[in-house]
Amino acid sequence: MITAILTRVGYALVSLFVITNYGLLLIGSMARISAKVQGRVGQPVWQPYLDIIKSTAKRNSISHGVMFYLGPVFRLAGGVGTYLFIPAVFGSALFRNFSDSGDLLLVMYFIFFGQLGMALGASEGGHPYSAIGVSRGLAQMTAFEVPFALSVIAVAIQYKTLDITAIVAAQQGGFLHWTVATNPVAVVAALIAFLGMSMHNPFSVVIAPQEIPIGPPTEYQSNLLGMLQTNRAIFNGAKLVLYMNLFFGGATSLPVMVIKTFLIYFINVFVGQAFPRLRVDQSIRFFLGAPTVIGVAGVIIALL
Amino acid sequence: MKELITSLANRYGVRDWKDLKAGQAACFVDSGRLRDCLRWLRDEAGYAHLSFATAIDQLERGVFTLTYALRNHERGHSLLVHSEIDRTRPVVDSIHRLWAQAWTYQREMKEWYGIDFPGSPRVDEEFVLEGWQGPPMMRRDFDSLAYSDATYAERPGRASSDPAEHMKRELYPEEQA
Amino acid sequence: MSDKHSIPGPLANEGLPLAERGLFCDAPPRQYQRANKITEAFWNWARAQSLWILGFGTGCGAIELRPLMTSRFDMYRYGIQPRPTPRQSSVFVIGGYASVKTLKRIVRSYEQMMGPKFVVALGSCTINGGMYWDSYNTIKRIDQYIPVDVYIAGCMPRPEALLAGFQELKRIIRAGRGEGQNEYARKFEWYKANQKQVIKDWNMPDYNW
């Protein structure tokens, strides 16, 4: 029993380590791809590692109270929690994490948990930009949650389960079994929500440097910033894996996962480079408009 | 143009009309009638655009010369309206109600020359300086170099030779003799 | 401040109104010990490879930062990128002459940056006043007010010169000589006196953490 538990924990840690590195490299390579669009060479792929080491190596840091510390901790907990309850690779003992306990609802809870924790911590920073960023972030989050939740409901109805492993299992056996083939409408809604979730343009007003530099993390520095950067990698990885599992048939091996998540993330970068950003009221109006309608259509299709 | 000169002279005692170049003229008006004159120029004569307003310190004569540059876009003509005020009692009528940007020029003149424009918005606020304690620095009796030398630390080793002297030495040696 | 070491006498914060003095920290900066040799070398390497510039265009030198950031010169290649908040940036680029009004913000932003922090000063006017040697509103040498690691001469320095300057800064950091923060703490009173001599209306805390 003990050995089994320890093995599971060990596997999960390995899996977490892999996804962290993958996330960091993904961020690095996407920065490089954006640079290519802009006609630049771009930063080295390993630049995110250097940034994190640099942030951690800062000699002093300031605090604004206990909540200020807890913000990044909550954020990291949200990212790790999201990842740990999703099977990264279907059918792999090493990368299944704790997916057999917990379901889609728990994962969704973790996605939003991090945001809320960050909101509490950042508001404690006392900087007006942080507070404005937080309020914008939460407002935008509630907005993109609607199409995302609708598409998740559609998936749940379609496969009649909330268990992610079961959802992945139901999509096995070729491209035509993937949700993207069986219910493309719901996937479209989910992908639009994904743009908002990953805060790329045009939904990047929360962290927009030109307007409120740079939103919630304005006051975060040193090791706290390092923690946020690490979480960004994990959280990105977790969201990508979740999307892959729900809509793109999951992955049966690590290379397949890498390819699929890379392509999903690429949509973000592709859109992000081609658009300016919307104001927060505009993005809320956007999410509650067409994507919500598409999401509802997805649910209806799933019901039929 | 003739009518304009005569009506300005008759109405506001405008004198010293001088054509500076094609499309530009200068004239002089007493400071007491300045605002009315500018209003008339704006409303009746078509000089609706205020290019800038500034002051010139005539230290030797003890006056400030105010200059308001107006432009008539229809006629393609600009007019520099001058006025003089006493250097010891520099107070002029504010024109912030005539042009919506005029208060910034007045604020600048207040800070740079110490000319007061009663009623002009935020005229007593600092404009470009902060914590300035010296006299208004655009007055000609304020010595910028002396202030700078007294206030700001200098890097040793900088030879501050006067460029004019340097040029004289290097470029025009024949004039040394 | 989060450190628990002994702190020299509290600052007076005389520029602040009495009611606001309690809102600000009265601890002066302190010097930081270096880690052991190998760790410090590794950290310095990482610090040199990830230079985050504070996005504060203090003077006309800022105009050459735009080409530097964009695709012609692309400083991201060297791990240099702009950062909008002083809390997260490690390099302060003084873009040329500093008027007294800007110097106040420079001091404040510099003190808010987390150490180790480095200062790159551009242009002749930061070195000795340059073109504005007789101006009543610009300081003549920036290193009287904050410690400077690298000067880049020129009016204005070209982007290539900036890149060379950043490479020099990297060498300095890797060699462990980028100790501006400790320098500032060590000579804090001297710097403060210089600053207060120039900034006549000192209405901010003596040390902005």
Added chain:
Amino acid sequence: MSRAKAPYIAPAERAAPDLDSGKYLVMWQGPNHPGITGNMSLRLVIEGDSVVDCETHVGYLHRGFEKLMERRLWMQNFPLVCRIAVPEPDFNEYCYAAALEELAGIEVPDKAVWLRTLSLEMIRLASFLMWIGGQAGAFGHGTIAQWSVTMRDYVLDLFEELTGGRIYHMYIIPGGVRGDVPAGFLRRVLETMDTVRKNLDDIELVMFHNVVYKMRAQGLGYIPPDWVDQYGITGPNARAAGLPRDLRKDLGYLAYPRLSFEPIVGTVSDAFERSRLRLLEMYQSIDLIRQIVDMLPARGAFRAKLPNPLHWKIPAGETYVAAECTRGEYGFYVVSDGGDKPRRVAVRGPSYTHGVALMERLARGVNIADVAGLMVSLHTYPPEIER
């Protein structure tokens, strides 16, 4: 867009918010802020997400040019003037040189006139290219900024070849220009213009047909036509409101009367229209540069003989020389008392009116996210506000 059809007119009176009521937040935008042009700051009083009151604070770049110029010889001022407006130094040089020539009665050779026109048009293009990057960047579109600033760099390369300097050219000196065109320079100008033009087509496609950009910029910062005289608005900001005021046409200075172009006029002066107009002006600049290259005289003197600058005394007099820079009317008012130093040099920068009085008015009622975009859409450069 409903906002474009019934534009929002900012209230004339300043609100007097009760800051102690807890309803408002005072927020400084700048000077340490990436969303501000140059080094200046806005003190915003915000309620919720919209600006109730805005105060522009300038002076961070004040070097006291006008004082320094009174301390220097006429000729010594020449390297100083170009530093007044950093992205567009040539207009300072031209206005100063032209004022001196007028006062001293110096004839400028024809070739110098053409070269001056070339240099002014090229810097207009460069400055607009930098601006469009800033405008796109203020709305979060970094890609455009990356492209356009690079294009500006290619134009700066031309300047480097012509004048030896990238940013400060010190090319237009009193009496003419400092040097002739290098061999093969005109061919390279045309090649660069082709490159820039191609890139502008891309920018137009990505930026001006972009629905998000339209959503952000349309209806933002509307300037009614009757404000133009009231606020002293000039340049593209005024032309976008429908007034065909272009000093290149109106004053007919340099070689502009011999070039064929028409002022570009818009309809509704909001941020979108202004940016579209500036894009068209960039095309116009490219066209003008091509015309100039065609008509540039091959031979001739490029500089008139000047008196010894050490003893150069300019007869007493005054003049106001204006030119149409990218932002509007740029002028030098030069007064001489007959000595070897100016009595007074006053610089009229268009940003002065746009960036302070107009900005404060337009910012009222604007969403805080739009303040940066609004600021950029007025095209202000702080160094020429405070000098």
